[in-house]
Amino acid sequence: xxxxxxxxxGVGALVVVAVTAAAGIGAGAEGGRQEPRGRAHATAAxxxxxxxxxxxxVGTVALHLTDRHRxxxxxxxxxxxxxxxxxxYPATRDAGRFPRVPQLTAVEAAAFDRLGNFADHVPAGRVAxxxxxxxxxxxxxxxxxxxxxxxxxxxSPGAGDPRSFxxxxxxxxxxxxxxxxxxxxxxxxxxxQFPDGRVARSVMRAELAKAQxxxxxxxxxxxxxxxxxxxxxxxLDQLARGGADSALPAELRGALDPSAVGMFGQxxxxxxxxxxxxxxxxxxxxxxxxxxxxxxxxxxxxxHPSSVGRDGVDRPLLLMGMAGDDHHALPSWGAAWxxxxxxxxxxxxxxxxxxxxxxxxxxxxxxxxVARQVGLPRKDVTELVGTLDPARAVAAERAYVTAFFDxxxxxxxxxxxxxxxxxxxxxxxxx
Numbered sequence: 001x002x003x004x005x006x007x008x009x010g011v012g013a014l015v016v017v018a019v020t021a022a023a024g025i026g027a028g029a030e031g032g033r034q035e036p037r038g039r040a041h042a043t044a045a046x047x048x049x050x051x052x053x054x055x056x057x058v059g060t061v062a063l064h065l066t067d068r069h070r071x072x073x074x075x076x077x078x079x080x081x082x083x084x085x086x087x088x089y090p091a092t093r094d095a096g097r098f099p100r101v102p103q104l105t106a107v108e109a110a111a112f113d114r115l116g117n118f119a120d121h122v123p124a125g126r127v128a129x130x131x132x133x134x135x136x137x138x139x140x141x142x143x144x145x146x147x148x149x150x151x152x153x154x155x156s157p158g159a160g161d162p163r164s165f166x167x168x169x170x171x172x173x174x175x176x177x178x179x180x181x182x183x184x185x186x187x188x189x190x191x192x193q194f195p196d197g198r199v200a201r202s203v204m205r206a207e208l209a210k211a212q213x214x215x216x217x218x219x220x221x222x223x224x225x226x227x228x229x230x231x232x233x234x235x236l237d238q239l240a241r242g243g244a245d246s247a248l249p250a251e252l253r254g255a256l257d258p259s260a261v262g263m264f265g266q267x268x269x270x271x272x273x274x275x276x277x278x279x280x281x282x283x284x285x286x287x288x289x290x291x292x293x294x295x296x297x298x299x300x301x302x303x304h305p306s307s308v309g310r311d312g313v314d315r316p317l318l319l320m321g322m323a324g325d326d327h328h329a330l331p332s333w334g335a336a337w338x339x340x341x342x343x344x345x346x347x348x349x350x351x352x353x354x355x356x357x358x359x360x361x362x363x364x365x366x367x368x369x370v371a372r373q374v375g376l377p378r379k380d381v382t383e384l385v386g387t388l389d390p391a392r393a394v395a396a397e398r399a400y401v402t403a404f405f406d407x408x409x410x411x412x413x414x415x416x417x418x419x420x421x422x423x424x425x426x427x428x429x430x431x
Contacts, residue, residue, distance in 0.1 A: 046131035047369045049103070049168050049362060050394050054175025059091030059140030060101055061249055064195050067234045073227050074187035074203050082200070084184045084192050085235055086163060087252065088136050088174035089150060095140035103132040103164045103362070107199055111191030115202065117160045117358065118367070121384060126374045132366070134167040136174070142251050149257035150179040151409040152239065154276075154283075156228060157182075158267030158291070158361065159204075162189050165361050166266065172398045178405065179256050183235060185228055218304050221295040225306065228272040229279055236261070236282050260284065260409040264401060266360040267291045271306070274336070277315055278308045285316040285408035287401055289360035290325055294332035302331035312339025316346040318404045318417075320397070322355045322386065326430040346408075348417055349430040350400060354388030364393050388426055396424045 052058060065083045072078035091098075104112060109130030113119075116129075144150070153173055155166050163182040170180040186192040186200035193199050211220040238247040239256060246253045262285040263273040270291025277283035295304040309332050317340060319326070319333060327337035327349050340347055352359060358367070364385050371381045386393075403416040420429055 044128040052171040052175035056090035057095035058136040058174045060136035086182045088180040090143040091140035095137040098137035098140040100133045105193045108191045115190040121380045135171045145177045151260035152179045154263040155182045156265035156269035156272040232276045287318045289320045309335035316408045319349045351428040353426045356386040
């Protein structure tokens with residue numbers, strides 16, 4: 001969930017969202033191939049994402065997964081749940097022969113332009129969201145560092161964001177030898193396009209309106225969280241299938257290590273990561289980037305805690321928040337921290353000085369470029385991504401998330417998580 005959505009929905013809560021306030025959203029569902037509306041201005045330059053710094057190029061493949069044992073929870077006429085995920089992975093040196101994939105398809109970009117988390121700040125049709133390229137090369141051959149299987153990290157986005165809106169960090173992890181699996185949550189994101197051209201468009205406006213009329217906002221939040229966790233656990237099931245039943249392309253079969261799985265996400269995705277770890281022992285470590293972990297519309301509301309808040313977790317947990325968001329200030333973080341600490345869990349709480357909620361997404365790199373293109377006021381940029389230099393923010397996030405998963409999935413401890421570092425003065429350790 002981006003900065004605007006965070007204020008509308010409750011800071012970091014799952015509530016669903018700036019898209020509820022955006023004009024032009026329908027009540028749902030699926031359509032055929034559609035021409036994107038609100039095309040970006042012809043003079044808009046493509047935005048760029050920071051290149052990964054690891055030793056490997058990055059390859060990627062998109063997977064269309066179908067859970068035939070679960071009706072779609074949001075669209076009654078769909079008898080099963082369909083998901084789109086992408087797998088990023090370290091590629092061989094000839095990856096440059098393969099095309100770089102765009103961050104969004106044209107249809108997804110058009111929906112994000114109208115309904116995404118920056119719609120209140122960025123004029124529609126002025127940004128070429130669909131022209132942004134990630135640093136991942138479609139179908140490039142996989143590299144197997146030292147012949148070992150690849151540790152796996154899952155990524156869940158914030159509410160109102162597509163799975164590709166954490167590309168800078170996901171590409172970084174892949175360049176350092178991880179298989180990174182990014183999940184879309186269809187009918188929650190503005191638009192998710194399937195390989196045959198069908199588009200799952202957000203139904204959250206209608207769902208929120210129904211919940212408000214019935215006085216059942218908490219129940220809606222619980223459902224959103226439950227759907228996200230069920231999506232994630234199904235993806236874990238699919239990744240574990242071997243042989244001819246594998247959901248992976250031939251080159252990736254046997255390349256992933258199912259015994260070394262972590263998860264991270266921003267906002268609602270951060271909550272999803274920790275809740276999935278609570279519910280599923282296959283997740284060995286989780287990072288929550290500025291996501292409240294309770295069923296509430298306000299950060300300071302301790303009511304309606306999640307089971308993470310009631311129980312804590314027994315595996316390593318890294319909390320990363322913007323200034324003012326830590327386990328002392330947020331009741332849901334504090335409850336999870338206390339109960340986890342009582343179980344002897346390894347915990348860290350880091351604050352990104354000068355950052356904002358959307359700083360933990362690709363917005364950190366993209367919004368300053370958007371501001372130059374469309375003339376956003378400085379106060380809007382600060383409201384969205386804070387005052388920290390974008391390059392320093394991205395570098396800090398990459399360093400600490402990589403160090404966390406290196407420690408708990410690979411057994412490599414570079415000591416960065418032991419205490420403050422002169423290399424990253426913008427990161428404060430919260431005791």
